[in-house]
Amino acid sequence: MPYATASDETKIFYDVRGGGEPLVLLSGQANHHGWWDGVRGDFDAAFRTVAPDHRGTGSSGAPREAEYSIARFAADVAAVLDDLGVERAHVYGTSMGGKVAQRLAADHPDRVGALVLGCTSPGGPNAVAADPGIGRALGSLDRAAARRTLIDLMFNPGWAERNPGSERVLGDPGMAAHARRGHLAASRGHDAWDDLPRITAPTLVLHGTDDVFAPVGNALLLAERIPGARLLLLDGARHAYFEEQRETAGAAVLDFLREHPLGG
Known part of the structure; x- marks a missing residue:
């Protein structure tokens, strides 16, 4: 199993499939690389996809709670690229993975070819916040009710029932409690507002219009703040638009990635 070693010696697992230019796929909060399994084949046919397990998830190490931040997740991705001997790669991040992708593109601009940000947020006081009731519902002691809330946030009514396997985006069930808390704190602590104008990578922003988990207004902010960014809104889609x-x-x-080849 391939592992990269982070700066704090945490082992970061990554899964590689396909061939062609490298494309890093970054999953949402408290999810491992299986988040992408429903759509990954679409990209494997054209790209060499690299999907890490965020620290604390899947087969990666789970250090103490203080060792989680969006900047550290981004540095973990850079460590994966180093382990692969890849200087630059395209990066597609969704939800919390989109926050990691923002930080990677801002802090390590030489490592990012084309950048795709999905169902994510710039974070901080300028972001469009979700209804506080969502957090309370997801934190309910009634775990069955919390799961129903999460499914409703991810998908339109009935979609999950009609599409077996969709539970892959509902979180890593084997994740330790301290790592889950670390992910939540890292995501909440993200604020890339001042750094977004420094992103030089060609950028595509995607978002479902009916996403209330990460309200669609955040996509508009990202597209406005990142120079030359392109925006695609997916009518009627919720958080798991992909x-x-x-x-x-x-x-x-x-189409966007092919428009911006690494050698271009």
């Missing part, structure tokens, strides 16, 4: 509107979203991402 699953619900796989064909449309996947084609848009592939």
